[in-house]
Amino acid sequence: MRAKIRLQIVLAGTAMGAFVTNTVRAKAFYNFPTPVTPVAEDTLFIHDLFLAIITVLFIIALGVLLYSVVRHRRSRNPEPATFTGPRTRRQWMWSAVPVLVMIVIDYIVLGIPSVEAIMTLSNKGHDRLVVVATASQWKWHYAYPRYGIGFNSVLSTPRDEIYGNAPKDKHFLLEVNHPLVLPTGEKVGIVLKSTDVIHGFWVPAFGIKQDVIPGYLRKTWVKIDRPGTYRGQCSELCGVGHSFMPIVVVAKTPAAFHEWVVAEQAREAGARAAATQTWSRQRLMTRGKVVFDRNCAVCHQASGLGIPGTFPPIATGHPFSASKALLDKLSARGFYKDGRIVEGPLSNHIDIVLHGIPGTPMPAFGKQLNASDIASVITYERNAFGNRTGQVVQPSRIVAARRAKAN
Ligand code: HEC
Ligand SMILES: [Cu+2]
Known part of the structure; x- marks a missing residue:
């Protein structure tokens, strides 16, 4: 015993x-x-x-x-104690x-x-740099007001890995096309905004987990010790694409960071210059597919078939079964009278992509994508997935449409 x-x-x-x-x-x-x-x-x-x-x-x-x-x-002390408190x-x-x-x-x-x-x-000290991180269903947009640059950061994990048709990478669902780049050793303020629902900015190595609330500005800050790649995720359940909006931060030494800024400014200037050129149909279609897969496929699906009830198909001949409220918004613009995107007038198509459809999850891409990308994706939508309009949209038309709305 x-x-x-x-x-x-x-x-x-x-x-x-x-x-x-x-x-x-x-x-x-x-x-x-x-x-x-x-x-x-x-x-x-x-x-x-x-x-x-x-x-x-x-x-x-x-x-x-x-x-x-x-x-x-x-067995040793069968007498129970009768303890009644101190x-x-x-x-x-x-x-x-x-x-x-x-x-x-x-x-x-x-x-x-x-x-x-x-x-x-809650350190309120001076920020050497401020970046604005905007969350939307289901991506992040990072802007550097001081340098006049900004870009979308979207999931880059291949679909085959997501659907189990290929082995999963080490950084499965934690990789993006364009990471947030920050300098090391400097206090950087991160202003957080949301365009739709509540998201969460969470990067474990930074010890930061900040809810991002639509209609409010939230702010946090970092001062990163050493260069490296730090991965995080949206930490508020924000819809079906919640697991598809990771946060990847690449920290560079201040010198390397400034090199990156200059390269990025040049890249954006190049894109602005490209928007003044006339693009071939082939160029628009190739770019359009990339833009669609990165920015539209989360909702409209890479197949263009959408998700019944929520996200309309882009592919021809697939009717959209959804609530009257959603359907009315589309038919008001000439879309989906009988399930064909190609019947929507081109000018309305441009307006939808630039400004979104208020009151629905369809986001406004006008501030997130440059004119060439928007022209490409619209050309692509109108000529892929069995849609045969033959219509080609030039970036200059998007620039003009933007200007018209701004006035
Ligand atoms: C977050 C989800 C989401 C994303 C991302 C998205 N859409 Fe949509 N989109 C919608 C919804 C929802 C509607 C339908 C709104 C309604 O019913 O009024 C819609 C409608 C549309 C329509 C009009 C209806 C149709 O299918 O013909 C077009 C065109 C369109 N989207 C293009 C795009 C393009 C181009 C992109 C990418 C640059 C994109 N969308 C990204 C959700 C999304
Ligand atoms: Cu989110």
Whole structure:
């Protein structure tokens, strides 16, 4: 009997020992990712401190419990105690001391670092750079007002991996066509906006998880220690594409960052220049497919068949079964009288892509895509998926449509 109990204690002790060494080593396994910002460092520090304290308390409490079970087991002391609460001074001590210990732990040992961490998080100091991150169903748009650049950042995981037809990459669903690029060692303010529903900006290595609320401006900040690629995800369930809007941040040294800014400005200037050229049909179609797959397929599907009830098909001959409210909005613009996108007038098509369809999930792409991309995607929609209008839209027409609406 005795030997058995002793064995149990030894086993429990070993398990606990393994647990403790594991938490100590956890850094290398399933702990937080290595922190790279002051906020993340504070968070990890508090987490480790808390874990160390509760591990010690847990061992003490479990030890006392096991000791009592063995020491006062029935076979040794069949008289049950009749304890009715603290009476003597000593009994009061036994009750008061743990309460005091908890107060010290909660309000001092953990309280002070916690308040400090919250103050770090709400640092109002000067930002060397401000970027605006705009969340929409289901992508991010990053703008750098100071440099006049901005771009969409959309999932780049191939569809075959998503649908299980190809082996999954190491960064499955955590890869984008165009990451957010930030300089290291500088305080960067990140202003967060949403164009539709609540999204969440979450990058674990930064220790940041900020809800993005439509109609409000939220702000957070980072000061990244070292160059690298940091991956995160939208952390608020925001619709069917919720898992398809990761956040990828590439941190570069300030010098490399400025090189990137210059290259990016040149790329955007190139795109603006391209918008003044006349594009061949082939060029529009090739670019249009890329733009469609990146920006439209999340809803209208790469097949162009849409999703009944929610997202209308683009492909010809597929009627859209949806609520009257949704259908009315389309028929008001000449779309979907009998399930053919090609019957929608071109000028309305342009208007829909530029300005979206208010009151529906169809987003306004006017500020997210450049004129060439919008011209390409409209040309593509009107000439792919069995749609044979033969119509070609030049970027200059989009530039003009934008201007007309702006006035
Ligand atoms: C977030 C989901 C979503 C995305 C992304 C999206 N759409 Fe739509 N789109 C919709 C919905 C919903 C409607 C239908 C609205 C209604 O019923 O009034 C629609 C309607 C349309 C229509 C008119 C109806 C039709 O199918 O003929 C066109 C054209 C269109 N979208 C083009 C685009 C293009 C081009 C893109 C990409 C640049 C795109 N959409 C991206 C949701 C989306
Ligand atoms: Cu989201």
